[in-house]
Amino acid sequence: MNKTSILFLLIAILFSCSKNKDNLSKHSTGKINSISIVIDNQLWNGVVGDSIRNKFASPVEGLPKEEPIFDINQYPTDVMEGFVTKSRVIIVVKKGAENHFSVQKNQYASPQNVFHITGESVTALLELIEKHTPSIIRTIKKGEIEAHEELLKDSVVVSNTIQKQFQLDLKVPKSYSYSIKNDNFVWLKKEFSSGSTSILVTQFPMKSFRLRGDVLSRIIKIQDSIGATYIKGTTHDSNMYVDTSYPLYLFKTNLAGKMAYETKGTWRLKNSFMFGPFISYLIVDYRKQRIIYLEGFCYVPSQERRDYMHELESILKGVKISEEK
Structure with missing residues (x-):
């Protein structure tokens, strides 16, 4: 390699490093659970756009009324500049010479995930979207939880x-x-003009909870027991319970380095019109031989509930467990 080639290579490396540093200095923007889709109008108004809308605006699990997972903002490819590049989540969909999928972190700003989906044809694009949507949604959800934690950090206390x-x-x-x-x-509660959000924390010995078999029904019994004891209405026979007429979702997960079960569904106050969504985490702490139970629920009858529940999920997922005996 001659001196001129080496010089050009060094200039390219320095330029790339400078560009990356510049991108990192630009802070991404956008509402929580909002994504930017960069795609030509022709594709957006056809079956490719239908596929994207069906997947990324599908209903959130665990809410009593349908609300989309994400709010979608669509932009043609020729406006891929300015405020669009500052979005925290960008999905770029276009036709190209080859089929390709990639994820670039902090491409234009930070924190940011930019997903590139390129297909030789409409059929190829549909196949790529179908294949990669689950991983894209997982990545976006993780990033949005982190973004919400960052949003809350200046207003929280241990x-x-x-x-x-x-x-x-x-x-x-x-x-x-x-x-x-x-x-x-x-029971911690935040009240505001349109309703309230709540956080519950309790624990009990591990030997009192069987981890095999129908775990969901036993979690429901825990929630109903807490409701019967603590979460009351205005009359003596009014208390909170899990409304099993709505769908219930159970996921095995990991929280604070421990095995845990995440449950989503709908709560209701007996003999009352009050109801809303909840999310709970049952954490198995083998070291201390205990079960930790965390729950978040909201009552906001006049508003959409997705973002309230997202905030509660962000708070609960930030829990850390002391390993001291």
Whole structure:
């Protein structure tokens, strides 16, 4: 390699590094659960656009009323500049000489995920979208939880009560206050003009919960027991319970480094018109031989609930467990 070639190579490397640093200095923008789709209008108005809408605007699991997973904003490829490149999530779909899928992190700003889907034909694009949608959605959801945690970070405090009683570090926004606080149960609540959001924390010995068989029915019993004991209406026979007439979703997951079960569904207040969605985490702590139970639920009758539940999920997923005995 001659000196001129080496010089050009060094200039290219320096330019690339400078560009990457510049991108990292640009902070991405956009509402939580909002994605930008960059695609020509002709593709967007045909079967490719239909496929994208069906997958990325499909209903959120666990909400009593249908709401889309993501809010979609579509832009033609010739406007791929300016504010569009600052979006936290961008999906670029186009026809090209070969079939290709890639993910580029922080391509134009940070934090950011840019998904590139290129197909030789409409059929190829549909196949690529079908194949990669599950991984794209997982990546977006993870990024949106992190974005919501970042959004909340300046307004949260570690609850000393929860830390002392349950050996848990749970960062809760300062807007929450204690509705109930006793030796083995905490109910934190945030009230606002259109409703409220709540966080429940409790624990019990592992030997009292069977981890095999029908785990979902036993989680429902836990929730109904908590509702019967603590979450009451205005009359003596009114309490919170899981409304099994709505779909229930159970996922085995990992939280705070422990095996856990995530449950989503709908709660209802007996003999009342009050109802709404919930998300719960049952965490198996083998080290301390206990089950940790966390739940978030909201009551916002006049508004969509997706983003309220997303905030609760972000708070609960930030939990850390002390390993001290």
